[in-house]
Amino acid sequence: MRNLFGVIDLADSTEGLGELTSHRALGAVPIGGRYRLIDFTLSNMVNAGIRNVGILLMDRFGPLLDHIKDGKEWDLDRQRDGMFLLVPPSEGETGYTTPGNIPNLQHNRMYLKKSRQDYALVCGSNVVANIDLKKAYQFHLEKKADVTLIYNRTCTLDENPPYTSVATDENGRVVDIALNPQQCTSCKILLNMYILSKDLLLNLVDHCNSRQKRDLFADGIMPRLNDLKIYGYEHEGYVGVVNSLRTYYKHSMELLEPKVWQELFFAHGQINTKVKHEAPVRYLEGSKVTNSLIATGCTIQGTVENSILFRGVHVGPGVVIKDSILMQKAELGAGVVLQNVILDKDVTISAGKKLTGDPSFPLVIEKLAKL
């Protein structure tokens, strides 16, 4: 894997995540009690032996930088290679105002060019999965492919827009790519994750840039389905693509299935994240906790059911939390009752309040809110 480098594109659309992304990029959205979305992609790369990762920053990257710092938690604080934060061009410099990764890739062309590896893995930051990328890379080499697209089979497409589906022949060669089709027969959904040679990447970026195109995949790769050897590699395992509030809630709750918990966090290496040195969780007498994920630094005296508590949440006596996600340092007054609620970081809820959302539409309380 010494011959593969990673490029994480933070330009994923945050439409549909509402308050959760009002001040942070999608990759920085907290998930699973102690992680941020980008942790999964970063860790998958590092676990596969990738030692050179470029991160294409877009707007609202403050919280993300605070999280990844110098990449130490992923062993990416290296003398050679390591983590590179790729700053986007300032507006006006390129004439682009619409988002898209081409201006950003073009702006950071020197990074791509100078990377010592011959192959690149380009991906977004919103996939919750533990993927063995080594296998995908081997597949790419074996097939002598120009581009290998990583996909996952799912039969609940209607729940997952926006998505890109592919159809493959018996050898795994991609024969059709469709963006947000109303009907899809293949059930093969791309994870916005693909491998190609560095030379091809540079060519495609230049080609798109010089023709005022803005998206590497849609404008660079898709139109060349017939003349490039594009293959599909299937990741068989759990995948959660977070692209809306509903999918955020759904995939968060799926972490409460022991099978998913086991696979995601232990299958092909660990998922690393920023360390906070919080104390172990204290369960006081009278606590009733079932089917929940609890992060360190929490203290629990009340009732917690089917929920995810991030670090440093205090659940006092009489507090009842059901089917909810409470991010870091939520402060709850006595007797607070929450159901189907997502509390962003540092939310304060005064005593006796009852908040209820709907399983299909959880109530989101924004960061630092005081109720």
Place this chain on the structure above:
Amino acid sequence: MQKKEVVAMLLAGGQGSRLGILTKKLAKPAVPFGGKYRIIDFTLSNCANSGIDTVGVLTQYQPLTLNSYIGIGNPWDLDRHSGGVSVLPPYVKEHGGEWYKGTANAVYQNLDYISRYDPEYVLILSGDHIYKMDYSKMIDFHRRKGAKVTIAVIPVPWEETHRFGVMEVDDDNKIVEFQEKPKIAKSNLASMGVYVFNWKDLKKYLEADEADSKSSNDFGKNVIPAVLNDGEPIYAFPFEGYWKDVGTVDSLWEANMDLLKAEPDLKLNDSRWKIFSLNHSLPPQFVGPGSDVQGSLLADGSLVLGKVHHSVVFTGASVAEGAEVIDSILMPGVKVGKNAIVRKAIVAENTVIQEGAQIGVPARPGEKVEIINEAGITVIEDNVTVPAGMRIVQGTVLSVAEWPKFPEERIS
């Protein structure tokens, strides 16, 4: 080398033989404590929180776990260009080498290390106590009093004074008399094994101690009495707060249980005085459907599907459906199988307790057992498998070799 005001020397080479099987393969400071820590984390975190950035860790007994744990000291902000942490094992010199003969000799053999930083003060610490202490206050006190040596002291119950070095002090906290483990104590102020020396004095006394062939080269037994005999001013720095020597199975168990009180004397989740440790990237703990967790402490990566009452469950440990863990300590990676029972036990790292096994249960009427632990604490060693259905009577076994014959006699 940049001059440092304070260099800390942390004595971490002790075997901790009274911890029995728990320190068979690792030094006492490396013994897991409090759900996610190792004992040495408390002293190292005290250094970090007190602004001390130059720490020599003296190792000797079974250092592998300890060495790899400390690494370059990153969790305690001791990965520095100037100073930082240095692990100091005994080494061979031009005219041969020798093991550390005692606490004073261990520091004596590393005088060169301290000289590199030419400090004003040297702080002598031990790596086997659980406490939170601001050493910078003690150094201020030492400076203010113009002391040659300052010893941190804590009041202990009179009936326990025979286990400690105790100090008799005057109104100004100046030490008038020092008694090492006295039969009849004149004071109940016990030494915590934390000393501040002026560097020049320390060097002088350690060289003199080394030259004395009759000395057992120990700070408490030899060096402190020597300073006192010379009529030099030694002061006692009174410490208030939780402090526990976890050198025995009983005290290790008790200190863990102390953390489970509704209002523990030692708060682990104090953002102003964090206890730093080497964190493994493990997911948040999962407490499953039908589980029952009360009065307990659980760490990252643990998985509970059964009952856990009044217990400490370490990183990556798991308790299966129907299993019952009460008044116990499950160290990192311990797996308790379905319907197994663990009562008042310390189960060391990565041990597997199979389905239906019973640990720490009372003896049956007429059953002959050899009680090893009077307090009834059962200790199971690390990396072993307790077979399904095996029954281990409370306070009896320590190591596999002493386990009851299985399965003929004890299967329930």
